[in-house]
Amino acid sequence: MEEKYQHLEGSGGMAQALEKEKSRRKRSIWIVVASVVGILVLVAVAVIAWYFSTHKNNGSNGSGGNPGKSGDSTGNNTPNDGSDPSIFELDSRLHKSFYGMAYTPEGSQLPNCGNSLENVIKDIQILSQLTTRVRLYGADCNQSALVLEAIKQTKVDMQVFLGNYPIPDDNTPYERQRDIIKEALQTYGADHVAGVTVGNEFMLNYLTGQGVQDPNGIIGQQGAAILKANIEDTRQMIDGLQLSKHIPVGNSDAGSFFSNSVLTDVEYGMSNVHAWFANTTAEGAAPWVFQFFDENNVQPAALLPNKPKMYIAETGWPTKSSDAGNANNGGSDASVPNLQVFIDNFVCQANSNNVGYFFFEYFDEQWKDAMFGGVEGWWGLFNADRTLKDITIPDCPAP
Ligand SMILES: *[C@@H]1O[C@H](CO)[C@@H](O)[C@H](O)[C@H]1NC(C)=O
Ligand SMILES: *[C@@H]1O[C@H](CO)[C@@H](O)[C@H](O)[C@H]1NC(C)=O
Ligand SMILES: *[C@@H]1O[C@H](CO)[C@@H](O)[C@H](O)[C@H]1NC(C)=O
Numbered sequence: 001m002e003e004k005y006q007h008l009e010g011s012g013g014m015a016q017a018l019e020k021e022k023s024r025r026k027r028s029i030w031i032v033v034a035s036v037v038g039i040l041v042l043v044a045v046a047v048i049a050w051y052f053s054t055h056k057n058n059g060s061n062g063s064g065g066n067p068g069k070s071g072d073s074t075g076n077n078t079p080n081d082g083s084d085p086s087i088f089e090l091d092s093r094l095h096k097s098f099y100g101m102a103y104t105p106e107g108s109q110l111p112n113c114g115n116s117l118e119n120v121i122k123d124i125q126i127l128s129q130l131t132t133r134v135r136l137y138g139a140d141c142n143q144s145a146l147v148l149e150a151i152k153q154t155k156v157d158m159q160v161f162l163g164n165y166p167i168p169d170d171n172t173p174y175e176r177q178r179d180i181i182k183e184a185l186q187t188y189g190a191d192h193v194a195g196v197t198v199g200n201e202f203m204l205n206y207l208t209g210q211g212v213q214d215p216n217g218i219i220g221q222q223g224a225a226i227l228k229a230n231i232e233d234t235r236q237m238i239d240g241l242q243l244s245k246h247i248p249v250g251n252s253d254a255g256s257f258f259s260n261s262v263l264t265d266v267e268y269g270m271s272n273v274h275a276w277f278a279n280t281t282a283e284g285a286a287p288w289v290f291q292f293f294d295e296n297n298v299q300p301a302a303l304l305p306n307k308p309k310m311y312i313a314e315t316g317w318p319t320k321s322s323d324a325g326n327a328n329n330g331g332s333d334a335s336v337p338n339l340q341v342f343i344d345n346f347v348c349q350a351n352s353n354n355v356g357y358f359f360f361e362y363f364d365e366q367w368k369d370a371m372f373g374g375v376e377g378w379w380g381l382f383n384a385d386r387t388l389k390d391i392t393i394p395d396c397p398a399p
Contacts, residue, residue: 085153088125093388095395097347100133100161100358102314105143106384109367113141120150122386127362128156130381131398135270135313135358137200137252138165139177144184151192159194161250161270166199166230168206168223174198174230182237190243197250197270198231203262204254215259224259227251231265252313255296263301263308270313270358271297275342276375281331282317282338286345289315290355309356316360317342318375319389326374334375340391348396 105123107114124147127134136143144162151158162181166174181196203215206223214220235249248267251258255271263269273293275285289312297310318334321327332338350357364384369377382388 085121085125085150086155088154091126091129091388093393094126094129095393095397096129096131097351097394097396097398098131098359099351099356099398100135100311101127101131102137102358102361103127103134103147104137104361104365105141105146106363106365108138108141108143110140115141115143115146117146117149120146121153123362124150124154124156124158126382126386128154128158130393131359132157133159133161133194133358134362135161135197135252136163138163139180139184140165140173142180144181145187148184148188148192152188159192161195161197162193163197163200163252164230164234166202166227168202168209168226171226171230178230178234178237181234182241185238185241185243185247190245190247193247195248195250195268196234196238197252197268198234198266199227199251199253199262201252201254201257201272202227203257203259207257215253215257216261220259221261224261227259227262228265231262250308255292258297258300260300260304264304264306266308267306268309268311269297269301270311272314272360273297273312274315274360276317276329276334279330282333282341283345284331285317285342286349289346290349290353293355312350312355312357314360315346315357316379318378319380320378321375322369322373322377334378336389336391339381339389343391343394347394351396351398354399 103123105115105120107116107119120143134147136147139162144160147160151160162184164174164177164181166177185193203220203223206226207213207215207220210219212219215224231249231251238247238249250268250270251262251266252270253259253262253272255273258269258271271293273289275288278288278292280288293310293312301308301310317339319336319339321334327334347359359381361379361381363382363386364380365377366384367377380389381391381393
């Protein structure tokens with residue numbers, strides 16, 4: 001540039017040189033302006049590219065998934081190569097329409113545990129697109145810690161009701177699970193824990209084991225005393241941890257087997273309400289569930305001094321039976337279309353009526369089929385391999 005100017009000056013008059021100088025300056029200004037604009041455009045493109053690469057699952061779909069994570073704990077951005085559990089593809093067929101979901105991680109039965117964090121992470125990624133709450137039944141095989149670890153790594157919006165599954169004649173399983181739950185609470189804190197449920201169908205098993213029915217009779221009182229001691233012990237364990245938030249202690253049982261004495265000791269009750277076993281039709285199932293739950297659980301609980309909050313712990317419809325004899329309950333078949341009928345009649349109505357429920361269940365459980373046969377292993381929305389059954393998930397956001 002400088003050299004060219006020298007040359008121009010030497011070959012023309014002063015006025016001409018000034019003109020050249022003006023136009024040169026103009027050109028220089030435009031070059032500077034163009035360069036600045038160019039740099040700004042490049043910066044903007046880079047920022048937009050960065051935004052989309054790091055907010056991959058956080059778009060306008062709003063149905064769950066990555067809650068806005070933009071890098072790992074070291075501040076580096078992480079590609080969606082499966083190494084970061086908080087970055088995962090959303091399934092457009094799923095909607096957060098379920099108040100809660102019943103869930104047992106695959107391989108969580110003693111003595112052959114076999115569950116894995118990898119599988120639980122997969123489940124929590126899927127479950128987080130359906131609900132913000134899961135309930136566990138027991139604590140064996142480290143399932144409490146696995147689920148809390150999976151929630152931590154996926155960073156999803158999820159609360160878990162931990163479970164302790166005691167049995168009538170031996171307090172060892174209760175104590176073992178209490179200690180596992182304690183360790184999980186110490187490790188993960190209370191942020192994602194909505195409650196600890198002590199007992200699952202304990203009274204049902206205790207009473208039927210002795211050939212009686214009445215949870216408030218003499219034998220019922222004996223069973224209740226065992227459960228109440230465990231509930232009190234769990235509450236003391238939780239109090240001793242001085243966690244950042246209060247964790248309620250509850251109890252879960254079959255809908256007709258709640259002991260008033262037990263309910264008086266808990267903050268919530270979870271009731272299994274199964275139209276299938278009441279032999280309703282698929283069409284009649286949802287109205288039956290609402291009525292049964294209200295009459296047998298909600299209204300009686302409201303009369304107790306502590307007014308425990310009542311949830312439906314399990315409700316659903318099986319999609320097949322492993323034997324022909326159980327393929328129909330007298331009202332309707334166990335089938336995928338009938339599961340759809342039940343979902344369509346139950347889910348959105350429960351949501352708008354503020355019925356808290358845990359849909360039964362997330363996926364088919366092969367161990368249950370092997371152990372019990374019939375319809376027991378076939379209640380999943382998903383098959384055992386985590387593929388969605390041929391159903392349509394309703395789109396009505398759960399409360
Ligand atoms: C929302 O989900 C649909 C279906 O999966 C997908 O095609 C679309 O790109 C998604 N939009 C955003 C903004 O993520
Ligand atoms: C499971 O339990 C053990 C010991 O009880 C613990 O050290 C481990 O980290 C737990 N959590 C997971 C997610 O495996
Ligand atoms: C439902 O039908 C089965 C088979 O007929 C029967 O054993 C069972 O008692 C019935 N249950 C109810 C609640 O009516």
